[in-house]
Amino acid sequence: MSRSRFTRRFPATIAVVGLALAVAACGGGASSSSQDTTGAAAELKPNADLTKQSLQVTVWDGYLPKELADKVKATLKVKDMTITLHDTNEIAMTKLTAPGDSGIDVAFVSGQYAQALNAMGLLEPIHPELIPNLANLYPEATQLSYDKGNKYSVPYTWGTTGICYRKDLVKKVPDSWNDLLKPPAWADKKVTMMTTERWLALPALKALGFSVNTDKDEEIEQARKLLLEQKPHLLTYDDTTFGERLQSGEAVMVEAWDGWCPTTDPKGNIGFANPKEGSDLWVDTMVIMKSSKNKEAAHALINYILSPEIHSWAAENINYKVPNKAAMERVKIPKGSLLGITPDKLLDGESIIDLGPASTKYTRLSADIQAAK
Amino acid sequence: MRRSKFLYVPFWATYVFLYLPIVVLVVMSFNAGDSAYSFDGFSLKWYGELVRDDRVLSGVVNTLIVAAGSTVIATVLGTLLAVGLVRHTRSKVLEAISLMPAVLPDLVIAIGLLLFYGAIQLTLGLYSAVLAHGVFSMAFVAAVVRTRLTGADTSLEEASRDLGAGPVTTFMKITLPQLMPGIVAGALLAFTLSLDEFVIAYFTIGNSEQTLPIVIYSMIRFGVTPKINALAAILLLVSFTAVIAGQRLTKIGESRAQD
Amino acid sequence: MESKVKARPASRSRGRRLGAFVFLTPGLTYLLVLLLVPLALVLSYTVFQRGRFGGVVYEFTTENFSRLLDPLYFDVVVQSLKIAVLTTVIALLIGYPTAYLIAQLPRKWKTIALVAVVLPFWTNFIIRVYAWIILLSGPGLINSALNVFGIEPLELLYNDGAIVTGLLYSYLPLMVLPLYAAIERLDPQLREASANLGASAFTTFRKVTLPLTLPGVLTGSMFVFVPSLGNFVIPELLGGSKSIMVGNLIRQQFLTARDWPFGSTLALAVIAVLIVLLMIQAWVTRRA
Numbered sequence: 010m011s012r013s014r015f016t017r018r019f020p021a022t023i024a025v026v027g028l029a030l031a032v033a034a035c036g037g038g039a040s041s042s043s044q045d046t047t048g049a050a051a052e053l054k055p056n057a058d059l060t061k062q063s064l065q066v067t068v069w070d071g072y073l074p075k076e077l078a079d080k081v082k083a084t085l086k087v088k089d090m091t092i093t094l095h096d097t098n099e100i101a102m103t104k105l106t107a108p109g110d111s112g113i114d115v116a117f118v119s120g121q122y123a124q125a126l127n128a129m130g131l132l133e134p135i136h137p138e139l140i141p142n143l144a145n146l147y148p149e150a151t152q153l154s155y156d157k158g159n160k161y162s163v164p165y166t167w168g169t170t171g172i173c174y175r176k177d178l179v180k181k182v183p184d185s186w187n188d189l190l191k192p193p194a195w196a197d198k199k200v201t202m203m204t205t206e207r208w209l210a211l212p213a214l215k216a217l218g219f220s221v222n223t224d225k226d227e228e229i230e231q232a233r234k235l236l237l238e239q240k241p242h243l244l245t246y247d248d249t250t251f252g253e254r255l256q257s258g259e260a261v262m263v264e265a266w267d268g269w270c271p272t273t274d275p276k277g278n279i280g281f282a283n284p285k286e287g288s289d290l291w292v293d294t295m296v297i298m299k300s301s302k303n304k305e306a307a308h309a310l311i312n313y314i315l316s317p318e319i320h321s322w323a324a325e326n327i328n329y330k331v332p333n334k335a336a337m338e339r340v341k342i343p344k345g346s347l348l349g350i351t352p353d354k355l356l357d358g359e360s361i362i363d364l365g366p367a368s369t370k371y372t373r374l375s376a377d378i379q380a381a382k
Numbered sequence: 383m384r385r386s387k388f389l390y391v392p393f394w395a396t397y398v399f400l401y402l403p404i405v406v407l408v409v410m411s412f413n414a415g416d417s418a419y420s421f422d423g424f425s426l427k428w429y430g431e432l433v434r435d436d437r438v439l440s441g442v443v444n445t446l447i448v449a450a451g452s453t454v455i456a457t458v459l460g461t462l463l464a465v466g467l468v469r470h471t472r473s474k475v476l477e478a479i480s481l482m483p484a485v486l487p488d489l490v491i492a493i494g495l496l497l498f499y500g501a502i503q504l505t506l507g508l509y510s511a512v513l514a515h516g517v518f519s520m521a522f523v524a525a526v527v528r529t530r531l532t533g534a535d536t537s538l539e540e541a542s543r544d545l546g547a548g549p550v551t552t553f554m555k556i557t558l559p560q561l562m563p564g565i566v567a568g569a570l571l572a573f574t575l576s577l578d579e580f581v582i583a584y585f586t587i588g589n590s591e592q593t594l595p596i597v598i599y600s601m602i603r604f605g606v607t608p609k610i611n612a613l614a615a616i617l618l619l620v621s622f623t624a625v626i627a628g629q630r631l632t633k634i635g636e637s638r639a640q641d
Numbered sequence: 642m643e644s645k646v647k648a649r650p651a652s653r654s655r656g657r658r659l660g661a662f663v664f665l666t667p668g669l670t671y672l673l674v675l676l677l678v679p680l681a682l683v684l685s686y687t688v689f690q691r692g693r694f695g696g697v698v699y700e701f702t703t704e705n706f707s708r709l710l711d712p713l714y715f716d717v718v719v720q721s722l723k724i725a726v727l728t729t730v731i732a733l734l735i736g737y738p739t740a741y742l743i744a745q746l747p748r749k750w751k752t753i754a755l756v757a758v759v760l761p762f763w764t765n766f767i768i769r770v771y772a773w774i775i776l777l778s779g780p781g782l783i784n785s786a787l788n789v790f791g792i793e794p795l796e797l798l799y800n801d802g803a804i805v806t807g808l809l810y811s812y813l814p815l816m817v818l819p820l821y822a823a824i825e826r827l828d829p830q831l832r833e834a835s836a837n838l839g840a841s842a843f844t845t846f847r848k849v850t851l852p853l854t855l856p857g858v859l860t861g862s863m864f865v866f867v868p869s870l871g872n873f874v875i876p877e878l879l880g881g882s883k884s885i886m887v888g889n890l891i892r893q894q895f896l897t898a899r900d901w902p903f904g905s906t907l908a909l910a911v912i913a914v915l916i917v918l919l920m921i922q923a924w925v926t927r928r929a
């Protein structure tokens with residue numbers, strides 16, 4: 010490039026970069042100032058006119074009854090309700106923490122993510138007076154370690170993580186996380202793990218005898234090594250379709266949330282094992298966004314979901330235990346189902362909590378493992 | 383003309399390779415069973431399921447809105463840009479910039495826009511995807527119109543200017559009508575590319591809106607079902623019809639022109 | 642009237658400048674705001690630290706670049722290059738003879754053959770990838786077919802081969818079309834002359850046909866290489882989480898890890914590769 014051409018182009022380049030930096034700087038400034046509103050609860054009217062409010066909900070696929078939106082419109086008389094789907098917690102977090110108004114009123118995320126959203130000042134405190142059905146919850150479900158007293162989140166489902174397996178295709182019933190981490194020859198390349206950061210680390214941390222909430226670099230490093238060694242022996246990482254992979258015989262053992270382990274499959278050949286090293290207690294929660302302009306309707310929706318008829322739907326149709334005593338008492342527990350696990354048994358699991366800035370260590374861990382050969 | 387026989391091997395291999403998956407897709411869409419892998423008898427049930435799927439239907443509507451909106455932007459701005467580049471400047475830099483969106487991987491454009499929308503705190507929606515699609519569509523419209531312009535006869539434009547018409551008048555009365563076939567072709571290309579575009583929409587569209595490619599993508603992530611095959615078969619039918627209709631129309635146009 | 646004629650040269654150059662302004666400003670402004678500024682942002686974010694949930698902390702760091710050079714990530718970049726090159730080479734090897742034959746077909750068949758190459762491209766991109774899941778997966782159709790002949794199921798999905806197949810399927814038409822355009826333009830008399838002078842078919846191809854169609858080869862190769870290199874959908878759906886490409890890393894950094902600076906750094910690596918290739922292409926075209 011000749012000198013004169015370069016000098017002619019140079020100012021333009023500077024202008025573009027400068028403009029970009031200016032835009033970036035403005036953006037950064039605005040976002041930090043918008044976070045100062047933590048904790049202030051909005052004034053909500055118990056008898057607000059819901060016909061003027063519309064609801065936008067984000068949730069995992071298959072996690073709510075298909076006809077819920079229509080029922081909510083008919084029962085609560087809200088103007089409209091639309092449901093969008095996210096496939097993992099991380100995707101939901103990306104949506105909810107994106108600059109600008111996400112437009113979402115009610116979000117379904119796991120407990121530790123609700124804790125993180127609240128720490129960022131993005132959640133509206135729960136107004137218990139607008140949700141009388143909170144009384145239906147098990148007492149245990151109001152004392153969960155990520156949010157004691159349900160100040161900003163309401164539990165929707167809960168359960169534990171374990172090993173889901175094909176009874177007819179395993180040579181030995183798995184009882185340890187090591188069965189997954191170091192699969193025997195008959196299971197080589199026929200096991201799957203989850204990639205959502207904390208659940209990717211869980212089997213390795215538990216197998217090593219560490220807490221699922223550790224933020225110690227050397228413990229995470231040991232887990233990382235174990236997971237890197239495991240990778241060549243995996244079929245794939247899978248957070249959503251591991252149940253189908255078991256049913257098709259593509260996989261023989263998978264890391265699974267209890268509810269998505271298809272133990273009620275009519276062939277009766279799928280089992281669920283709680284590894285002896287222990288596991289977690291996870292909770293999927295409902296939260297209301299501070300940016301919501303339809304907070305009364307959002308509370309009404311949560312109250313409606315907590316009613317025994319609706320909440321028992323979740324237990325019966327997605328096979329997840331719900332922390333709702335009144336709802337669970339209505340549920341007929343089918344053969345092979347894991348719905349019978351009682352709350353006190355669930356509480357044996359270690360509750361996953363958000364680790365603040367140290368949480369990015371797990372993000373990095375997951376990214377590293379996925380990048381590895 | 384001599385043609386060596388061995389050339390026919392890759393020739394036919396190409397067509398088998400291109401059409402085998404399509405045949406399989408269509409056949410499996412008529413599956414009576416729930417599996418996308420094994421055929422358990424003929425049925426149209428997946429087509430019924432598809433028509434009742436609100437997500438698919440709203441995906442189709444959103445895709446059409448995004449494609450139409452971005453095509454309008456791209457056609458207007460791309461045509462002006464092409465004329466400007468060919469007739470009013472010799473700058474290689476500007477030419478390179480106008481081609482950039484066509485050369486860069488869609489992922490790079492997508493994340494750039496994600497950062498930009500983030501930095502200006504824009505709430506994402508359908509319009510943010512429309513603006514994003516406009517970027518690469520414009521590059522293609524400009525490229526197509528430019529090829530037509532460079533081959534075009536400039537004597538009429540010069541005559542118009544000599545008669546005292548300003549650049550805008552010349553453009554409206556002389557250049558634009560001459561360019562029309564190129565503009566239409568560019569617009570069609572932009573529309574088609576936008577219909578198919580997944581990555582950029584995936585990064586720049588709002589939470590409550592999904593284009594059809596995004597709907598299909600999330601369906602696949604939650605497992606394979608013959609419903610996706612049914613959708614594929616319908617899309618194939620639509621594009622086959624469009625292509626054949628397009629061919630017929632150009633043929634009719636050509637024969638009229640010859641008469 | 643007279644004054645107008647006199648003033649023509651001046652008004653004409655003013656008209657030219659006005660024209661440049663009227664025609665170029667709208668499009669270039671659009672590209673400045675929605676392409677150049679975003680790209681500059683990508684560039685600038687590479688030297689900053691991540692925010693916890695996306696965004697950036699404006700503190701200078703070189704950590705993103707040292708992380709890029711970490712074998713864990715650098716290997717993925719190299720691997721992506723290999724996959725993209727392999728795809729391009731295979732596309733060229735089967736695309737060239739195909740385009741060559743199409744160019745020699747009678748006119749009616751030529752159109753049909755060309756339309757037939759492009760037609761699959763008209764179905765949705767995601768659906769084209771989906772078709773290969775059905776064909777290749779463990780319980781999929783190829784394995785079912787093999788099973789009929791008593792062959793054990795093969796591991797066809799979730800490896801590099803599956804990714805190359807998917808990329809090839811998606812982008813092969815982009816190779817055939819520019820090649821066809823280049824071959825079609827060849828004067829058949831050149832080849833006949835070469836043959837008459839006693840050159841073998843291969844020599845004719847090497848000395849006459851290939852050099853004259855080289856621009857088409859380069860264009861087609863870029864058309865296949867660029868979308869292959871930056872792809873994340875195909876490696877995700879066909880490579881599973883075990884064979885991954887740099888596109889997956891970028892997507893993951895933006896949509897799940899929320900590490901915008903490192904995602905930007907990976908994107909910069911892709912852009913750098915492209916710039917080098919475009920320079921090579923320009924150099925080769927100029928020499929040819």
